[in-house]
Amino acid sequence: MDFSFSEYAVQVQDLLRRFMASEVLPRNNDWHRTAAAGEYPLAVIEPLKARARELGLWNLFLPELREDEPGTAMSNLDYAPLAEIMGRLPWAAEVFNCSAPDTGNMELLHRFADAEQYRRWLRPQLEGEIRSCFAMSEPDVASSDATNIGTTFRRDGDHYVIDGRKWFITGAAHPRCAFAVVLGRCDDGPDGDRHRQHSLLIVPMNTPCLTVERNIPIFQHHSPEGHCELVFRGVRVPVDHRLGAPGEGFAMAQARLGPGRVHHCMRTIGQCELALEMMCERALERRVFGKALSEHENVKDWIAESRLEIDQARLLVLHAAWLMDRHGNAAARTQVSAIKLVAARLQTRVVDRAIQIFGAMGLSPDTPLAYLYTWGRALRFMDGPDEVHLRTVARAELKKAREHRGDTAAYFTL
Numbered sequence: 001m002d003f004s005f006s007e008y009a010v011q012v013q014d015l016l017r018r019f020m021a022s023e024v025l026p027r028n029n030d031w032h033r034t035a036a037a038g039e040y041p042l043a044v045i046e047p048l049k050a051r052a053r054e055l056g057l058w059n060l061f062l063p064e065l066r067e068d069e070p071g072t073a074m075s076n077l078d079y080a081p082l083a084e085i086m087g088r089l090p091w092a093a094e095v096f097n098c099s100a101p102d103t104g105n106m107e108l109l110h111r112f113a114d115a116e117q118y119r120r121w122l123r124p125q126l127e128g129e130i131r132s133c134f135a136m137s138e139p140d141v142a143s144s145d146a147t148n149i150g151t152t153f154r155r156d157g158d159h160y161v162i163d164g165r166k167w168f169i170t171g172a173a174h175p176r177c178a179f180a181v182v183l184g185r186c187d188d189g190p191d192g193d194r195h196r197q198h199s200l201l202i203v204p205m206n207t208p209c210l211t212v213e214r215n216i217p218i219f220q221h222h223s224p225e226g227h228c229e230l231v232f233r234g235v236r237v238p239v240d241h242r243l244g245a246p247g248e249g250f251a252m253a254q255a256r257l258g259p260g261r262v263h264h265c266m267r268t269i270g271q272c273e274l275a276l277e278m279m280c281e282r283a284l285e286r287r288v289f290g291k292a293l294s295e296h297e298n299v300k301d302w303i304a305e306s307r308l309e310i311d312q313a314r315l316l317v318l319h320a321a322w323l324m325d326r327h328g329n330a331a332a333r334t335q336v337s338a339i340k341l342v343a344a345r346l347q348t349r350v351v352d353r354a355i356q357i358f359g360a361m362g363l364s365p366d367t368p369l370a371y372l373y374t375w376g377r378a379l380r381f382m383d384g385p386d387e388v389h390l391r392t393v394a395r396a397e398l399k400k401a402r403e404h405r406g407d408t409a410a411y412f413t414l
Helices: 007-036 042-054 076-087 092-096 102-112 115-126 249-255 257-285 297-327 329-363 369-379 386-403
Strands: 131-135 152-156 159-170 177-186 198-204 210-215 227-238
Touching (some): 007 092, 042 092, 076 092, 076 297, 102 249, 115 131, 115 177, 131 159, 159 177, 159 198, 177 249, 249 257, 257 329, 257 369, 329 369
Parallel strands (some): 131 177, 152 177
Antiparallel strands (some): 152 159, 210 227
8 A cells, every 4th residue: 555656746746836935825816806706706716727738737536537638647646735735725726627516527528528518518628628516415305415416407309398396506606616416306217216217417517407595605705716505497408418317417427427426535634734833933923921832732642633634534544546547436335424514624624723823813804713613513414425325335234244253252260
């Protein structure tokens, strides 16, 4: 089990760090100022995208990237630390065409799109010309069980008619969001199997009868790219907008989650590293009851616990990435659930300690801590709530126990 990075990957890490420090981070205030004025900061993002692509820091997340496609293919393991570096600044991933949910959608289309879907939807995404969203969660059902999804795809000749409501759809308010990949219940799939009753449709955002009802704030934070509620009222799309065969949507939706969760988790770890650095600096410079905060034992404990927990989480994520590279995404299913659970809980613990050390300032927009805390709490629902991932891990352990039932008998002394 070797988590060491290739020599080339180390060079890319160094290049990315320098680019982030010299060109991306100096535009942070401009990004926030533009977003606060109600305008998406394309004027900040687009020049940085062009420069990143010139340097080869482009589409780094896709191991199957072909030589005739723009970007630099990296393994899951080699990409993981790059996601951590990008994650320190929540808006930075878009600069490198590596932001969610586009990464998952590009992986999905890379695997399942036909030639026309590739030309119309995937290639412009790989070029960074358009963005997309993934519409699965619904307000009226427990979407943690994707077989509950109630949005319907009714076949009508050469079209599907879509009716339903989706919400918390990340990226749907982005000015370059050109299409949604929508999961819905189809009427032309196989009978019987509850996991083969859904399909995926590519739905252009300008399709008649598709409306963006609202951009839903998360903990009162309003995201400029959106966590939106979408309503489909008799939306018609051609049958050739379907990905794969009827009834394959559930399996395809599951297939896109593995690498994406590694990306999410490593970005989260990058944010935790930033919170720990801020925590330490504040502890060294702030004095209370006659001595620096860093001299108080409880503060030392918070710092030490944070360092240990971050390093443990990183190793767990790298292990999942290594497994995917060696044995495929399906082989790492349990580990992917584990890292999603661990990283989301890690973020709220570490950031909460940093907020406590900053005091009231930590609650304000003067630092990124309040935003990072709310994002960490939201992450405990995104890509499945904690309970779903605990269930997956428990099932794997119980399966092993059934296969080796009785092996522990010799340890009993009665």
